[in-house]
Amino acid sequence: MKNTKFSFNRAWLVLTALLMSALVAVSFTSCKSDDDDASIYGTWVNKTDTYTETYKITETMFSNGYYEGNNLTVIESSDSSGYIYIKYTKSMNADWSYSENAPDVGKWYAISYKNLTDDTVSISGAYKSGGATSTETLDEAVSEFTIENGYFGTYSDCTRQ
Numbered sequence: 001m002k003n004t005k006f007s008f009n010r011a012w013l014v015l016t017a018l019l020m021s022a023l024v025a026v027s028f029t030s031c032k033s034d035d036d037d038a039s040i041y042g043t044w045v046n047k048t049d050t051y052t053e054t055y056k057i058t059e060t061m062f063s064n065g066y067y068e069g070n071n072l073t074v075i076e077s078s079d080s081s082g083y084i085y086i087k088y089t090k091s092m093n094a095d096w097s098y099s100e101n102a103p104d105v106g107k108w109y110a111i112s113y114k115n116l117t118d119d120t121v122s123i124s125g126a127y128k129s130g131g132a133t134s135t136e137t138l139d140e141a142v143s144e145f146t147i148e149n150g151y152f153g154t155y156s157d158c159t160r161q
Helices: 002-030 138-144
Strands: 042-047 052-057 068-078 081-092 108-114 120-125 156-160
Touching (some): 052 156, 081 138, 108 138
Antiparallel strands (some): 042 052, 081 108, 108 120, 120 156
């Protein structure tokens, strides 16, 4: 009789330990931050006392009211940062006006984003003094327009609309 009681207690302890392990595993695997599902796609606004910037990003195009592009390609660096590449459909002329006939139209450009959450993101267009304003191919844009190459010095802090 003593052996039966010992086996029952031992079986109960093993079963309890297995159940606790399963509960802990479920708890850890289901602990997911809301930011893990954040998407760069949507309408983002940076509003200050002197101006408002609006960025519209869909799965196929990017627009901020000044320059626009299609063939949108997103390359994520992490869950909360990455690069958006577009082929210009509207860009800047030498006189600082924007049009569909500007020299960069039909060429590739990049936008960087970081600190992406469900409701906020920081966005920067590629710029550096003396740097490229566009490239002929997507591969060239990926290689040229990087933080390491000195682009993306200033970011706009945006909220989702």
